[in-house]
Amino acid sequence: MNTGSFERTATHVxxxxxxxxxxxxxxxxxxxxxxxxxxxxxxxxxxxxxxxATFRTAWDEGGFSRLMTSSAIVAxxxxxxxxxLSIPAGYAFGTMRFPFADxxxxxxxxxxxxxxxxxxxxxxxxxxxxxxxxxYWGLILPQxxxxxxxxxxxxxxxxxxxxxxxxxxxxxxxxxxxxILWRVLVPIGRPAIVTMVLLVFxxxxxxxxxxxxxxxxxxxxxxxxxxxxxxxxxxxxVPGVSAAAVFVAAPVVILYVxxxxxxxRGMLAGxxxx
Amino acid sequence: xxxxxxxxxxxxVAPMIDxxxxxxxxxxxxxxxxxxxxxxxxxxxVDPLVxxxxxxxxxxxxxxxxxxxxIGLFLTALMTHARVRGGAAVxxxxxLPQVLAAVVVGVAWKWLYDPSGPINSLLGAVxxxxxxHTWLGDFSTALPAVGVIGTWVTxxxxxxxxxxxxxxxxxxxxxxxxxxxxxxxxEFFAVTLPGLRNELAVAMxxxxxxxxxxxxxxxxxxxxxxxxxTTVPSLLIYQRAFITGEVGSAAAIGAMMGxxxxxxxxVITRVVEERR
Numbered sequence: 231m232n233t234g235s236f237e238r239t240a241t242h243v244x245x246x247x248x249x250x251x252x253x254x255x256x257x258x259x260x261x262x263x264x265x266x267x268x269x270x271x272x273x274x275x276x277x278x279x280x281x282x283a284t285f286r287t288a289w290d291e292g293g294f295s296r297l298m299t300s301s302a303i304v305a306x307x308x309x310x311x312x313x314x315l316s317i318p319a320g321y322a323f324g325t326m327r328f329p330f331a332d333x334x335x336x337x338x339x340x341x342x343x344x345x346x347x348x349x350x351x352x353x354x355x356x357x358x359x360x361x362x363x364x365x366y367w368g369l370i371l372p373q374x375x376x377x378x379x380x381x382x383x384x385x386x387x388x389x390x391x392x393x394x395x396x397x398x399x400x401x402x403x404x405x406x407x408x409x410i411l412w413r414v415l416v417p418i419g420r421p422a423i424v425t426m427v428l429l430v431f432x433x434x435x436x437x438x439x440x441x442x443x444x445x446x447x448x449x450x451x452x453x454x455x456x457x458x459x460x461x462x463x464x465x466x467x468v469p470g471v472s473a474a475a476v477f478v479a480a481p482v483v484i485l486y487v488x489x490x491x492x493x494x495r496g497m498l499a500g501x502x503x504x
Numbered sequence: 505x506x507x508x509x510x511x512x513x514x515x516x517v518a519p520m521i522d523x524x525x526x527x528x529x530x531x532x533x534x535x536x537x538x539x540x541x542x543x544x545x546x547x548x549x550v551d552p553l554v555x556x557x558x559x560x561x562x563x564x565x566x567x568x569x570x571x572x573x574x575i576g577l578f579l580t581a582l583m584t585h586a587r588v589r590g591g592a593a594v595x596x597x598x599x600l601p602q603v604l605a606a607v608v609v610g611v612a613w614k615w616l617y618d619p620s621g622p623i624n625s626l627l628g629a630v631x632x633x634x635x636x637h638t639w640l641g642d643f644s645t646a647l648p649a650v651g652v653i654g655t656w657v658t659x660x661x662x663x664x665x666x667x668x669x670x671x672x673x674x675x676x677x678x679x680x681x682x683x684x685x686x687x688x689x690x691e692f693f694a695v696t697l698p699g700l701r702n703e704l705a706v707a708m709x710x711x712x713x714x715x716x717x718x719x720x721x722x723x724x725x726x727x728x729x730x731x732x733x734t735t736v737p738s739l740l741i742y743q744r745a746f747i748t749g750e751v752g753s754a755a756a757i758g759a760m761m762g763x764x765x766x767x768x769x770x771v772i773t774r775v776v777e778e779r780r
Contacts, residue, residue: 248678249593258616334509343713349520350741351523352525355751356519372515374511375514378511379516396720420667424634436604438719442723454605454606455607472615479608494599498668
């Protein structure tokens with residue numbers, strides 16, 4: 231059966247329509263941010279003159295230098311810890327036999343679906359008792375814990391996909407498991423590791439509830455928390471709030487646009503588990 | 505691998521157990537709590553507000569899961585039938601909302617829904633000013649309005665999943681269906697849908713979990729209001745644990761939520777595996 235050009239056109243139109251629907255809210259926000267700060271906007275009009283002044287004002291008023299720095303510190307540390315901890319664990323789960331391996335792996339998998347909403351109450355009160363609230367560690371440690379679930383799951387799948395001959399050859403040369411892992415397998419696994427790094431960075435950067443609960447002082451606030459605070463304080467300043475939203479979104483969006491292949495692959499393969 | 509297990513154990517498993525323990529106490533977070541056994545759970549089950557919150561979650565599942573999956577399937581079917589290659593650009597764009605921080609999404613949509621925001625002005629511009637609304641402030645529209653945000657976020661995920669899944673279905677099956685004279689509808693039900701079983705399960709678990717959590721977007725847009733019109737369990741956990749000092753009750757709701765999510769993911773995976 232031949233599919234007519236009418237159908238093809240109709241499909242293109244539909245796809246274009248949905249692409250526009252997906253993009254429109256973002257375009258509207260960027261447009262709003264280009265109006266002078268404090269303008270009472272109505273509708274999604276174009277600004278009279280193209281100006282980036284509002285970005286500067288919002289950056290200073292919202293203290294985004296500090297917010298972005300805090301977020302970067304937290305996200306980079308979580309990514310580094312998750313990578314260093316997940317690679318050996320994934321290697322062990324993927325290539326070695328040890329007692330209770332399956333059971334342990336299933337326990338770790340629960341971390342992929344368990345939400346912070348369920349952990350936040352005990353986490354907060356334990357961290358308060360040991361003085362970890364209002365500190366970067368209060369954000370880093372729980373997020374590393376949850377990211378390890380995905381990391382171990384992801385790296386295990388990678389190590390399983392490798393032909394065993396790879397490590398066997400190195401083993402004949404007298405290399406230890408540890409050496410094989412870091413010298414032989416990790417270099418091969420760069421693409422898988424990059425994907426993991428990207429996803430963990432995104433999840434950490436975007437996390438809100440944990441920061442909302444753990445952080446009450448100004449110095450340790452993360453960017454999403456700062457945005458929420460900025461919005462409740464300057465809510466009527468739509469251009470300003472929109473500019474602030476652009477800051478918070480920018481790092482992940484830039485990473486996504488640059489590396490969409492890895493991003494999509496990770497989100498797809500990472501979610502098809504079981 | 506030991507360090508990974510330790511970190512995971514201390515910061516994920518221990519809080520789960522600790523949470524279950526806290527949920528057995530009446531505790532305000534400050535003074536010494538006292539043992540109440542399962543009564544936090546009993547109270548939560550009959551608490552009209554908790555019930556309402558879970559009810560809202562159910563509505564959100566419709567918007568976050570059912571609607572995006574339907575749209576995703578529909579678009580996938582169109583693309584498959586018309587043999588339109590999934591235009592990488594379209595895929596990138598439709599997926600974009602998925603990588604944004606939920607707080608950013610909330611801020612964006614709060615402005616879209618604003619009484620003088622773009623949606624109302626668009627309605628006015630096309631002569632439908634009678635439909636203009638205070639979308640997030642009106643009891644009847646607040647929950648669906650929040651739901652639509654979820655649809656906007658998860659549709660891209662579903663579409664990308666399904667398009668990738670269709671590419672794994674052998675072309676010969678489509679050819680066979682066409683030889684049998686199957687039209688677009690039969691082709692979809694006979695070939696595409698069964699071929700996407702895995703992807704459907706994934707889309708369903710991910711989007712249902714997102715719907716049940718839904719904290720960030722609601723916190724930024726409505727804070728559960730107007731009244732309790734958009735209150736969801738995660739918001740109740742936050743309010744009770746950190747504002748009204750009903751920590752035990754919050755922990756109980758948290759445990760219930762965690763259990764529901766775990767159970768759902770297990771059930772969805774099982775159903776798929778059984779039919780494989």
